[in-house]
Amino acid sequence: MQHALQTLPHAVEAVASLELMTNSVRKLFAMPRISRPVLAVVVTAGLLGGCSSTKEDPTANWTPDRIYTEARDEVQAGGFDKAVPLFEKLEGRAAGTPLAQQAQIEKAYAQYKAGEKEQAHATLDRFIRLHPASPAIDYALYLKGLVNFNDNLGMFAWLSRQDLSERDQKAAKDSYESFNELVTRFPQSRYAPDARQRMTYIINSLAQYEVHVARYYYSRGAYVAAIARAQTALADYQGVPATLEALDILINSYDKLGMNDLRDDAKRVRDSNYASTPDVTQTQGKKNPWWKLW
Numbered sequence: 001m002q003h004a005l006q007t008l009p010h011a012v013e014a015v016a017s018l019e020l021m022t023n024s025v026r027k028l029f030a031m032p033r034i035s036r037p038v039l040a041v042v043v044t045a046g047l048l049g050g051c052s053s054t055k056e057d058p059t060a061n062w063t064p065d066r067i068y069t070e071a072r073d074e075v076q077a078g079g080f081d082k083a084v085p086l087f088e089k090l091e092g093r094a095a096g097t098p099l100a101q102q103a104q105i106e107k108a109y110a111q112y113k114a115g116e117k118e119q120a121h122a123t124l125d126r127f128i129r130l131h132p133a134s135p136a137i138d139y140a141l142y143l144k145g146l147v148n149f150n151d152n153l154g155m156f157a158w159l160s161r162q163d164l165s166e167r168d169q170k171a172a173k174d175s176y177e178s179f180n181e182l183v184t185r186f187p188q189s190r191y192a193p194d195a196r197q198r199m200t201y202i203i204n205s206l207a208q209y210e211v212h213v214a215r216y217y218y219s220r221g222a223y224v225a226a227i228a229r230a231q232t233a234l235a236d237y238q239g240v241p242a243t244l245e246a247l248d249i250l251i252n253s254y255d256k257l258g259m260n261d262l263r264d265d266a267k268r269v270r271d272s273n274y275a276s277t278p279d280v281t282q283t284q285g286k287k288n289p290w291w292k293l294w
Contacts, residue, residue, distance in 0.1 A: 059086070059089055064090055064094040064099055067089055068099065070086055071087050071110075075106070075113075084110045087103045088103075088107060090103040102136075104127050105127055105139065112143065112147050120143075121144065124140050128140050128144075137185075138190075141191075142178075142189075147175075148175035148178070149198055176202045176206075179199045182195050204237075204241060204242065206236075207236070207237030207246075208242045210229050210232045211245050211249065213229045214227075214246065215245070215249060218253055221256075223253040223257050226253045227250060227253045230247075230250040234250070243273075244277060247269060247270040248279050251267055
């Protein structure tokens with residue numbers, strides 16, 4: 001009991017302190033309305049001050065010319081992933097100027113070299129849409145064709161021996177369309193000769209793809225399907241190297257199905273064009289990579 005009486009003054013003092021704090025809070029929120037916005041500003045300022053740890057932009061005080069120079073240096077050094085954000089900053093800082101257009105087209109190149117195929121494609125589409133009269137349109141079309149031109153699988157290409165005819169045909173067709181638009185609209189462009197060579201390669205590869213599928217069907221006894229793909233190759237891609245194998249697959253498939261008249265018709269076409277060349281389906285064999293054991 002005595003202990004309880006001794007602690008009572010402390011309890012009373014604590015209650016009094018609590019009441020004092022409560023009254024202070026009540027007085028704070030009972031202030032005139034004009035003071036509440038001031039309080040909100042003070043609190044907001046404190047919160048923003050606490051969030052001021054955001055990393056500073058090192059390019060904040062750079063001129064557009066300096067940003068462009070730094071971005072170009074990164075490209076020259078192979079730092080394509082570092083060049084992309086610099087070109088993006090330059091697009092914003094120099095908006096509406098020829099330098100902004102230059103930044104956009106060079107950003108697409110940096111994205112392409114950095115392996116960002118979809119981003120590069122989107123950047124080029126936007127450039128072509130926004131700047132149809134730009135003197136760099138021919139280059140934009142050429143670069144767009146390159147983005148989709150799968151002429152190299154990278155470090156594993158020599159292992160798999162996989163070429164364009166066995167890969168993504170949509171990308172090859174998109175590439176062809178870009179190159180074709182380039183040589184049609186700008187036949188004298190400095191990029192036109194290379195674009196024409198790549199178009200020839202793509203056409204040969206597209207034809208070879210059809211033959212590749214036809215060969216697959218033929219090897220599994222699906223002769224009707226093999227005939228259909230061989231006919232597609234012959235109808236859509238005339239005068240290409242793959243024509244010979246397409247004819248041989250066609251002849252042999254007709255023979256397997258006992259369709260002698262059609263077989264003989266195909267043989268006459270073959271003899272008139274490739275009389276001295278042996279049957280490709282009998283002589284051609286694809287050597288497996290050294291690691292493929294089956």
